[in-house]
Amino acid sequence: MIKIEHLKKEYPDTTPLKDVSVTIHDGDVIAVIGPSGTGKSTLLRCINLLEKPTSGKIRVGEDEITDRRCDINRIRQRMGMVFQSFNLFGHMTVIENIMFSPVELKGMSRQAAYDRGMELLRMVGLADKALSYPDELSGGQKQRVAIARTLAMDPEIILLDEPTSALDPTMVDEVQAVIRDLSTSGKTMMIVTHEMNFARAISNRVFFMDEGGIYEEGTPEQIFDHPQKERTRRFIQKLKVLEFDIDRTGFDFLRWGAEIDRYCQQNNMTTKEKYRICLALEELVHQILLPHLDCTQIHVILEHSSQTERTDLTVTYNGEQFDPRQSDNELSLTMLQTTAEEIRYSYDPDSEEPNSVVLFIKE
Ligand SMILES: Nc1ncnc2c1ncn2[C@@H]1O[C@H](COP(=O)(O)OP(=O)(O)OP(=O)(O)O)[C@@H](O)[C@H]1O
Numbered sequence: 048m049i050k051i052e053h054l055k056k057e058y059p060d061t062t063p064l065k066d067v068s069v070t071i072h073d074g075d076v077i078a079v080i081g082p083s084g085t086g087k088s089t090l091l092r093c094i095n096l097l098e099k100p101t102s103g104k105i106r107v108g109e110d111e112i113t114d115r116r117c118d119i120n121r122i123r124q125r126m127g128m129v130f131q132s133f134n135l136f137g138h139m140t141v142i143e144n145i146m147f148s149p150v151e152l153k154g155m156s157r158q159a160a161y162d163r164g165m166e167l168l169r170m171v172g173l174a175d176k177a178l179s180y181p182d183e184l185s186g187g188q189k190q191r192v193a194i195a196r197t198l199a200m201d202p203e204i205i206l207l208d209e210p211t212s213a214l215d216p217t218m219v220d221e222v223q224a225v226i227r228d229l230s231t232s233g234k235t236m237m238i239v240t241h242e243m244n245f246a247r248a249i250s251n252r253v254f255f256m257d258e259g260g261i262y263e264e265g266t267p268e269q270i271f272d273h274p275q276k277e278r279t280r281r282f283i284q285k286l287k288v289l290e291f292d293i294d295r296t297g298f299d300f301l302r303w304g305a306e307i308d309r310y311c312q313q314n315n316m317t318t319k320e321k322y323r324i325c326l327a328l329e330e331l332v333h334q335i336l337l338p339h340l341d342c343t344q345i346h347v348i349l350e351h352s353s354q355t356e357r358t359d360l361t362v363t364y365n366g367e368q369f370d371p372r373q374s375d376n377e378l379s380l381t382m383l384q385t386t387a388e389e390i391r392y393s394y395d396p397d398s399e400e401p402n403s404v405v406l407f408i409k410e
């Protein structure tokens with residue numbers, strides 16, 4: 048079991064981990080996902096003490112590894128790390144690479160290390176490459192050797208940081224298959240990956256990292272199908288968001304028209320969709336809301352998911368309760384209805400902008 052308490056890691060100009068507390072149980076297979084630069088690698092590197100945490104505690108079993116008196120080398124033997132780049136010794140054959148640490152660090156006999164090494168090579172499908180040199184292998188084969196080498200130390204936990212992201216696409220499958228097998232072997236694993244289907248298939252827990260820590264965690268079903276928090280949802284659905292406020296006194300259509308134009312272009316949306324969004328804003332805000340309301344704040348959020356290709360337009364505003372679908376401006380209402388599959392309205396008196404209209408823009 049690994050227990051992390053109030054882990055903080057600070058660099059001179061950024062603090063990727065602000066305050067991380069989490070417990071990893073024996074046998075957990077944890078997929079670590081999240082946008083670039085949110086501290087995924089830093090978290091793994093802190094756990095294995097490749098980085099020295101700024102503050103906080105990490106306990107592995109009975110040992111507090113962040114304690115100065117702890118023997119780092121002994122702790123590292125209990126944790127195997129697999130990197131994007133394979134770091135094999137170029138002057139040693141594959142089997143020698145695998146035997147090296149068990150013999151040198153653990154004092155295993157050469158025969159025992161050889162037998163175990165061959166067993167691991169068979170497991171990753173490379174027994175016939177035992178006497179090859181790393182240069183003679185493909186990227187996928189090198190990474191499988193690197194995994195076998197890590198396993199040779201019989202670590203309690205295996206940390207993998209984007210193990211397939213440096214590989215040619217044709218070699219991703221063979222390495223993922225090895226990791227998938229490993230994930231069912233009962234070993235504790237933590238794997239950083241940008242491949243969501245893979246993350247989902249192998250893990251029992253998912254950590255979504257953002258805002259200086261584990262922003263949301265849950266089972267793969269929870270995180271991938273029912274994310275609770277805004278940023279997780281956006282990341283999972285690959286939502287791109289455009290947000291702006293409309294000032295009652297001078298709604299600058301030209302400026303927002305240009306922003307929406309750029310947004311639609313970036314997201315490969317059709318001209319029709321762009322036209323519908325602009326029309327919806329014109330009719331809803333300009334023709335229906337502004338003339339009838341004494342609201343002072345109008346906020347617009349445009350969300351497009353590249354995964355589902357859905358576009359939602361949300362408009363929130365303050366002032367009295369007003370459902371635009373009840374507007375007596377029939378012409379504008381009809382126009383508005385042509386832009387959307389559905390228009391929803393809700394009122395939440397506790398919110399700063401209690402009125403909320405959501406339009407599901409037609410594709
Ligand atoms: N040795 C370092 N010195 C200074 N800053 C660092 C160092 N290592 C990482 N950082 C910074 O810490 C932040 C988190 O980096 P980290 O590599 O953990 O992100 P990540 O989530 O793994 O991103 P990616 O998905 O791109 O691999 C980044 O802003 C990065 O620039």
Ligand SMILES: [Mg+2]
Nearest residue numbers: 087088089239
């Ligand atoms: Mg990283």
